[in-house]
Amino acid sequence: MHACVSEQRGIMIHDIAITSMEVIAPKTPESKGVRFKDLNDFFDIDNHHICDVVHSESKSRDSKIIGKHTAMLLSATGAVFKDSFLDHYEPHDIGIFTALGMFDYDVSDLLPAVNKSIKDGHLDYTLFFKKGFREIYPLWPLTMLNNIAMCQCAIRLGIKGDNGVFSPHSDSSLNAIYEGWMSVVEGRSRVAIAGAVSEIISPLCLVRYLLCNTKASRVGDTSNIPSYALSEGVVAFCLENICNAQERGISALCVINGFGASFGFDEINGGATTDAITTSMRLALEDANLKPNDINLIFTHDDTQTHDGHNEDRAIKTVFGNSSVTTICTKPFVGDMLSCAGAFDVSLGIRILLGQTTNIVATSKPIKHILINAMSVEGNVTSLIIGRGK
């Protein structure tokens, strides 16, 4: 595993640990039993969760382009930065990797411009540019670029190191963690922040979800589709060399053991194929130098939007055989956070490893290693294994 990487790249490697995390989510897994009847149901984050950021940014020159997406990411990464005392590092030694959901325009940003551009019941493009356009805030286009949220974090926190932005599904959150991890392993960063933000629940986000979910059934009747409500959330982690952390007197919440990724689109049912999911989990196990029996708990992706659930079940049986590995899916409890879902599962896994949550997993065995699966609708699969910190 990492030792090979270190020999290959000539860098001294120790396990990389997650040393702090911040989670903001409207529902917690402890609120067990939440079910959704109407696809129009959703859980959004109340602004009081991010009020510090909203307040402090309200006077900044960028306040008009700091939307909820950015405010959520700023809030979580800011907390992690502070908790891990990252101001002790040189700015170019700190990396930042983020996963961001789809960015949608805010209707209120554009509606006045459109209203002033209607002629004879139709949109008049000449009128739009000559008249309506003035109603649009000049920097508004920046709110449509995914990377701007990450750049705002870099600006506010003074981070100048290695970076990357991935989008838009659950797999992107594990990709962000993996890239942060590797950046530290390779010595490109001394410490890295990995963050993931869900899609912001907007009218467009909802209609996208509704139409995609109801494509197979009569429009308007969603009663026979077992799906989870959309949910907002943000998670951020601090990743660093465990020895570094120990020297700084910071304890590890968990270590990252391995990562796997693959692609395979199920042409018939949608989502990832059994083969792709099997491969991803096997690669993660191989990377972690672990056997299937070493895994005590699996966070399944299973969003039930596609056939992922069935294919994932089959893949787990293929890889883990009849071993008594426990599986858990958080989406019935917290909703579907899309691009943040994988990272949220990692955060919950950490709490389980730390013994901070007891009513989620019914198992008498000690939990040492947890595997988390995260996928995209189009068949991207990622798997991450975390273990107890030393």
Next chain:
Amino acid sequence: MIPHHKSRKRVVITGYGMITCLGANAQETFTNCKAGRSGIDYIKSFDTSSLPCNIGGEVKEDWLDKSIVGKSLKYLSRGALLLIHATKEAYTMAGLDSVKDRYRIGVSVGNHGDNPKIKDMLHLHRFYNTRDKWDLAQMEKSGGYNYLNFFKRKPDITSTICADVFDIRGHNMISVSACAAGAQAIGEAYKAILDDRADVFVAGGSESVTDFFGYLGFISLKALAERYTSPQTASRPFDRKRNGFVMSEGAGVVILEEYHHALSRGTKIYGELMGYGASADAYRITDMHPKGLGAIIAMKKAIKDAGITIDDIDYINAHGTSTLQNDMTETLAIKEVFGERAREIPISSNKSMLGHAIAAAGAIECVLTLMGINDSTILPTINYEFPDPKCDLFYVPNNAIKKSHKIALSNSFGFGGQNACLCIGAERDNDT
């Protein structure tokens, strides 16, 4: 011999492909760039009469072979179609059909998906009622709305359909870091091969936002060239009369491969990706750092990562957007990194001929840099007529030069302050 890290894996380039406003493939684009031609013209795909900028670099419709995509066409954004076109060229060149383990091939792409269409917005929002809910039944009655339109806005559609079309089953990543996305996607793929996550990566970028919404956005940001005497002379990086960039579309793809894997397949090696550096300006969301600090960090990191020194760099493919700020700041950054050598190193901007293809730009420029190395040609910066005292380096004005060179840097700097730098080297002796 080219200096390099002896202690680690090598990532070589075994194929490349391109589609741009100057050509349907890599060779055509390179030949036209070598001749100093511009691919910029008046926009034909939509009515620009109401806009202050009416020019751009469009890919000719009849260059695109939609049959490659087959059944996935219904999901496909134009950016994805461009990517698949470029990938086909690169894939064929590298002979990737011979790679048996398809899980050891990955895809890493920079792309942002299609822009929303204003007509779509108008149609859709009629069904968003006052109770803050969507009335899908009413929408259905009025003819419905194709949910596949949403897929075209998703950035990951490009990388996943590309993987599906070419039966690539490994790690699949999409980078959305604005103008740095193409170079970052190549950098991420390079790192994944070094870390043994894959033997081969299809890496690059694609973009097609030359539409009303795209223009509206960049006009709003005052980033586009609005004063020009002809479309072909509008993009003029480092020239004193530059006044903004020119939008274009396209795609660029490189096949990155672990050196010994490439050797074992007996495939031709065209060059090597020697190093990669990324950084953030952490300055202002609308402006580059005035001294180019982020750009400096990215270039230094790429040079260090390649295990070489500034003395080894023979050429710099600049980000060179033709905006006042970028070209001046990039010049300062190059001076800071290279010191006195900055005046000796040829620097040029492909955007003078191709315009700025946003997420595709870094990938296209990576391919052109590599082709330049192999052709011993340094591509020019065209439209360089009026020297700017603040941009006082050697920008290879107007005509390509014939010069053997082995190692080059390719810069890409994104809106918001994300920077990426690739270090590209010639094919070298089998000394590892």
